[in-house]
Amino acid sequence: MDLSERGLTAGKLVDMKWKLGVAVCSDECKSLNSPFVAMTLKVADASGKISTHTFELTIPQFQNFSEQMKDMAARMEMI
């Protein structure tokens, strides 16, 4: 990660909302049954202005994300 992107340019995470959905069908597949996670993050910049970011994760991505967040917390414990 670029050092110049640390601290001063990263916003503070203010809120995280999530939704677990299942795609039932689409115009291409009559029967999908495909779960996904949708998240909205609220980030406050240095001036306090809040921006929101909404995105989807596939289940494998979510599991990877979840594992790595746990890793991150474990590292923080070690400091």
Add this chain to the structure above:
Amino acid sequence: MIKMAAHCDFSSLELLMKASSKEKVVKVCNDVYVMGSSQSDGLLSSVCESLGTRPNETKKMIESLSSVLKTIIFHGYTEPQEIQSLFPKDFHKNLRDLITKIALDNMNTWKTHSISTQVSLPRLVDFDWRVDTKMASDSVSRTSVPTCILQMKVQENQTDVKTTPENHNINVELSKETLDTMLDGLSKIRDQLSSVARR
């Protein structure tokens, strides 16, 4: 939009017989399904090259093949008879059976591809993280607080058909408390996921 196979011009599919090998037919089917919806010019030239055919006659075949394959994937047929019944009774039997086999073999791959290109919010494509110790700041001269930086790359939905969608970065700093709260939320999602999987 899927033009259902009932309206498909099956005779144009016979162009596939010009393929010099079964592998070429497999390649054509794969290219048509995967590239078909993105309206790329690359598809026509790739298929012409695989079959050694001219663009004019190939266009019609691609349209028909795309319609048949999309119908099969839409319904998620698992039995050969279900697919074979889409074809007219006088259709070339070997070609019919080859297309049936190719569709069944590729069903899961194509369904996964369809899921990855379906209607969606912007997608998380990558993320990086780092744990730091804050040693000082403009307000505190000596400190030792662990903090983490998370960078997420989100790919927007395509707005212009011809250009790859943009990625944008979300950079956030999380304190231990914020991270713990986030982990709580993530574990709730995991719990819900297992109960969805069990149903």
